[in-house]
Structure formats: C-alpha cells, structure tokens
Amino acid sequence: MEQKSVLIVEASARQDGSLSRMLASRFEHYWKQGRPHDAVVHRDVGKAPPAAINETWLAAAFTPAEHRSAEQERQLSLSDVLIAEVRDADIIVISTPMYNYGMPAALKAWVDQVVRINETFDFDLARGDFPLRPTLNGKCLVALTACGEFGFEQGGINEGSGHLVPHLQTVSKYLGVEQFIHVGIEFQEFKDARHDASIRHAVEMLERNVERLMQSLNACVQP
Numbered sequence: 237m238e239q240k241s242v243l244i245v246e247a248s249a250r251q252d253g254s255l256s257r258m259l260a261s262r263f264e265h266y267w268k269q270g271r272p273h274d275a276v277v278h279r280d281v282g283k284a285p286p287a288a289i290n291e292t293w294l295a296a297a298f299t300p301a302e303h304r305s306a307e308q309e310r311q312l313s314l315s316d317v318l319i320a321e322v323r324d325a326d327i328i329v330i331s332t333p334m335y336n337y338g339m340p341a342a343l344k345a346w347v348d349q350v351v352r353i354n355e356t357f358d359f360d361l362a363r364g365d366f367p368l369r370p371t372l373n374g375k376c377l378v379a380l381t382a383c384g385e386f387g388f389e390q391g392g393i394n395e396g397s398g399h400l401v402p403h404l405q406t407v408s409k410y411l412g413v414e415q416f417i418h419v420g421i422e423f424q425e426f427k428d429a430r431h432d433a434s435i436r437h438a439v440e441m442l443e444r445n446v447e448r449l450m451q452s453l454n455a456c457v458q459p
C-alpha cells in the first residue's frame with residue numbers, strides 16, 4: 237500500500253468538550269485503523285494561532301526569493317513551515333467551529349500564511365480575468381465543522397448566513413484541493429435531541445466518508 241500523508245489542522249479555541257476536535261479525533265482513529273502506515277501531522281492553530289500577516293510580511297512575500305534579506309526570510313519562516321505541511325499532505329483535514337458565522341480568526345490567519353504568491357499560487361495577467369492559478373493539486377480536503385445554530389445549507393432556515401463552509405471551499409483550491417468533503421455537527425447551542433441526532437449522524441457520515449476515501453485511494457494505486 238502506497239504511504240500517504242494526512243495533515244490535521246484543528247482550530248477550536250477550546251480543548252475540552254470541542255465537537256470539531258472530537259470529529260478530528262474520530263477521523264484519525266478510523267484512518268489509522270484502515271491505513272496504519274500513513275503519516276499523520278497535527279497543526280493546532282486553536283492552541284497556537286499563527287500571527288496575522290502584516291505589512292512587513294507582505295513586503296517579504298512579494299520580494300523575489302533571491303532578493304530577500306535575512307530579516308524577510310525570518311518573517312516568512314512560519315509560513316514556509318505551514319506551506320511545507322500542506323505541500324506534503326495528500327489529505328488535509330480541517331476541524332473547525334463556526335465563530336460569528338465564519339471561520340475562527342486563528343484559522344483565517346493560517347490560511348493567510350499558507351496561500352502565498354509563487355508558493356501555492358502564481359499570478360499572470362496574461363490569463364485575463366483569472367490571473368491566479370493554484371500551483372498544488374491532487375489533494376482531498378475533509379472539513380469537520382461544529383456550529384451552535386443550524387440550517388445554513390441551501391433551503392435551510394439560515395441559508396445565506398453561514399460563511400464557514402463556502403469560504404473553506406473557495407480557498408481550498410489554493411491548497412491544491414480537488415476533492416472536498418464536509419461533515420458537520422449543528423444545534424450545539426440547543427443541547428436538545430436534534431443536537432444528539434446531529435452528532436450521531438455526523439459520526440456515521442464521517443465513518444462512511446473515510447471508508448469511501450480509503451477505497452478511492454486503494455483504487456488509484458491498483459494497476
């Protein structure tokens with residue numbers, strides 16, 4: 237079996253009782269059962285949020301690599317590490333809560349550190365109205381989410397208010413993602429039977445999706 241790499245990015249600000257972390261831990265458990273030899277790398281941005289990018293970071297990122305000063309290289313050193321983790325991953329798992337109808341600031345800071353010119357995308361106005369092009373490819377993103385309310389999907393009672401999954405889906409192309417899977421828990425703030433059912437459903441969907449994903453990986457390497 238060809239060895240694959242899994243990167244698990246966790247974004248909840250809480251360690252105890254976090255539902256998105258519970259889903260990530262279930263994912264890892266199922267994955268290791270089926271593919272015990274794959275590499276699994278953890279990046280906990282909830283516990284250690286990356287710095288928000290600033291003017292000096294931007295200047296460094298837009299300076300050609302061969303002209304960067306030692307200080308500019310230092311400015312980009314965390315970004316280099318985070319990009320290398322993404323580049324090495326075949327499967328990226330992002331486990332995240334919904335905060336204020338979008339992603340937590342810590343996860344957005346990670347995205348801003350990772351999606352970087354001439355590293356994960358290049359830019360050429362010769363391409364007309366679509367000058368950005370991702371430079372990575374072939375990855376699968378598994379988004380594991382938790383939210384307090386519910387019904388953010390098409391036709392749901394909060395349709396149009398949930399920006400977490402659509403945002404992840406949009407930026408995922410600059411992580412080289414070609415397959416996007418979402419499993420989410422809702423109703424956390426209601427703590428009622430609907431919440432319990434949502435947890436059960438998510439865990440079931442997660443197990444099913446992991447199985448399917450592993451089958452497709454196995455199918456890819458068969459002659």
Ligand SMILES: Cc1cc2nc3c(=O)[nH]c(=O)nc-3n(C[C@H](O)[C@H](O)[C@H](O)COP(=O)(O)O)c2cc1C
Nearest residue numbers: 248254255256333334335336337382383384385424
């Ligand atoms: C700061 C903060 C903001 C939140 N904003 C939203 C929100 O906009 N919509 C929502 O449905 N739930 C919201 N919630 C509820 C969380 O999404 C929910 O508690 C979720 O389970 C948190 O993820 P975790 O269990 O992995 O920590 C918010 C919670 C916190 C702490």
